Amino acid sequence: MNKEIIYTLDGLYRDPFQVEGFRFGQGNRSACIVGASRGNEIQQMYICSQIVQALKRLEEQGDIVNENEILVIPCMNPYSMNVGKRFWPSDNQDLNRSFPGKADGEVVSRISHAVLERVKGYNYGMQFTSFYMPGDFIPHVRMMETGYQSASLANLFGTPYVLIRKPKPIDTFTLNYNWQLSGTNAFSIYAGGLEEIDENAAKQAVSSVLRFLTRMGIIRYRNHSGYIASVIHDEDLMSVQANLAGLWKGCKKPGDVVEYGEVLGQILDPYEGHVKGEIVSPTQGIVFFAHNDPLIMENTEIYRIIRRMHE
Amino acid sequence: MIKEIASIELPVHENLSIRKTHLAPFVDGGEHKRLSLVTGIHGDELDGQYIVYEVIRRVQEHPEYLAGEVDLYPAINPLGVDMAIRAIPMFDLDMNRIFPGSEKGVMAEYFAAALTGDLYGSDLVIDIHSSNIYVQELPQIRVNEQFEERVMEYARGMNTDIVWVYSSANALEATLAYTMNTLGVPAIVAEMGVGHRINRAECNQMLTGIFHVMQTMGIWTGPVEEVRTSLVTREGEVSVIRCENSGVFVSHRSGLGAVSQGELIGEIILPMEGRVIQEVRAPHDGFVFTLREHPVVYAGDLIARIHGGMYE
Structure with a gap:
């Protein structure tokens, strides 16, 4: 394993800001794995740290196939991580909305530019990222429909689902989008929550990355073959929104099967405790996303359900 | 209503x-x-x-x-x-x-x-x-x-x-x-x-x-x-000045407006070392229409936008 510094920025009174990378094997730029871009993506950084551990062992055993280089960047934003802030500490800019960046641009733009320049040219790119709303997803691999996406490749991770989604204007500033445009097969992986370590989800995520690297002939590793993923698109997902506000008591979690008309949870009055309303499922399917904050406002998206999907 | x-x-x-x-x-x-x-x-x-x-x-x-x-x-x-x-x-x-x-x-x-x-x-x-x-x-x-x-x-x-x-x-x-x-x-x-x-x-x-x-x-x-x-300015007529190193920006201007080539706009200092690390000067005659207000800066932070001249 070789450690490298991908970008350095002097701080006024803090230690220099540094983006660190860990390189395994040598030869063709085969795969690059990127973790936290926001300061609260603890789970995402943790997963990458566990991938570093696994790759270290594999390298020591000689199980990184010749002529393959793998780069892991566990965290692009240690400054925000150390102060518990999601976005850049001073001006609150989102690093994962600043790609492709500019070498002579503003601070986050310089960081994103340096990262993208370093991760360009790898055949496969994997990013662990998070959603802006509180909630949990069913583990899945996500690709943006840029015209360069390949669902069949995404299937090789062995996660239960692959989501292909149409990019919105705001998505064009993400690493994933710009990575794909630069010619890398880029995947976003959603595994567990955000600010707390979910050990089971992390293990699944590490396994899915190792499975993919094995199937692409980059490492030698024997693990469970995982799922043959169901490929879903935006239009397969039905959003269930709260029509009231209050305390939320949901009774379904990602992966649960729901029937049409089934009660998915209750909204309680926060002071008197009575049930203000029940949320019923508008479709039969499988829960893809579940809101996990006990307080909900009206219009909150509390579930996304894969429509007409059976177990 | x-x-x-x-x-x-x-x-x-x-x-x-x-x-x-x-x-x-x-x-x-x-x-x-x-x-x-x-x-x-x-x-x-x-x-x-x-x-x-x-x-x-x-x-x-x-x-x-x-x-x-x-x-x-x-x-x-x-x-x-x-x-x-x-x-x-x-x-x-x-x-x-x-x-x-x-x-x-x-x-x-x-x-x-x-x-x-x-x-x-x-x-x-x-x-x-x-x-x-x-x-x-x-x-x-x-x-x-x-x-x-x-x-x-x-x-x-x-x-x-x-x-x-x-x-x-x-x-x-x-x-x-x-x-x-x-x-x-x-x-x-x-x-x-x-x-x-x-x-x-x-x-x-x-x-x-x-x-x-x-x-x-x-x-x-x-x-x-x-x-x-109004002065109409276009993308190629605006020079954007960013700081080169992290430090504290101290403005030498009393406000926005006209500026002459070479005029000192401000300095980026390192307080603990008692030294200036960057002098920010106007690259040309022009009109400052954006100026740094918050003093603490990182490399890349915007210091000023100046209308005037032609740039790529």
Whole structure:
């Protein structure tokens, strides 16, 4: 394993800001794995740290196939991580909305530019990222429909689902989008929550990355073959929104099967405790996303359900 | 008349609404124009609060001069304004990156869609911003070159020192102004001052422009002041100066405005070492219309924008 510094920025009174990378094997730029871009993506950084551990062992055993280089960047934003802030500490800019960046641009733009320049040219790119709303997803691999996406490749991770989604204007500033445009097969992986370590989800995520690297002939590793993923698109997902506000008591979690008309949870009055309303499922399917904050406002998206999907 | 545009219920016994004040002539003279003034998309930008107040006060003082409709939306991000936070507090989401929103979306997108729908049909939308807390902006109008032909007459009439026509390549598609222009509703962006503050003199300068534009549109028949001739600057005519190293920026200027080539704009210092690490000098004669306000800087932070010269 070789450690490298991908970008350095002097701080006024803090230690220099540094983006660190860990390189395994040598030869063709085969795969690059990127973790936290926001300061609260603890789970995402943790997963990458566990991938570093696994790759270290594999390298020591000689199980990184010749002529393959793998780069892991566990965290692009240690400054925000150390102060518990999601976005850049001073001006609150989102690093994962600043790609492709500019070498002579503003601070986050310089960081994103340096990262993208370093991760360009790898055949496969994997990013662990998070959603802006509180909630949990069913583990899945996500690709943006840029015209360069390949669902069949995404299937090789062995996660239960692959989501292909149409990019919105705001998505064009993400690493994933710009990575794909630069010619890398880029995947976003959603595994567990955000600010707390979910050990089971992390293990699944590490396994899915190792499975993919094995199937692409980059490492030698024997693990469970995982799922043959169901490929879903935006239009397969039905959003269930709260029509009231209050305390939320949901009774379904990602992966649960729901029937049409089934009660998915209750909204309680926060002071008197009575049930203000029940949320019923508008479709039969499988829960893809579940809101996990006990307080909900009206219009909150509390579930996304894969429509007409059976177990 | 105050009208509610959209409302949602918050978790603990509170409703959150965005509202507008609708001003219309006493006597409906048939066809007339409609101007919409929007502000408070960013909660830390407060000059628009005074501008909205003053437009309403002046119209109420002389309702007989009002010959068209004026809709004023003072707080599109009401929680942000209340908490002095730029983004939407619970989501840390920049509201000016989610237009046109979605009627079926969560709070921010729902509000964005409601606003977009309500603004539709306006003859002009002016989206009033202050700067953030990091840089000070001279009162200016920003126009996307893609829509220049449609809005330039209004932009020039706004009594600002600068009209900045920027390249379409740098346009952010999910902003309110971009969205309205693509829907066929002329929209311009006003920028001024600095975040968390109200600069009354600059607001009054902008108000002169707003009433001038209202007169141009046939909405205001009362007397208006003369407006200044704006300097029109384009992407290639603006030099952007960024700091080269992290440190503390100390301005040597007393304000924005004219600058000579080589003039010292400020220094970036390292306090603990007692030394200057960068002298920031004007690369050419010109006009400083953006200047660093918050002293602590990282390499890459914006120090100044200067109109003048021609650049790649």
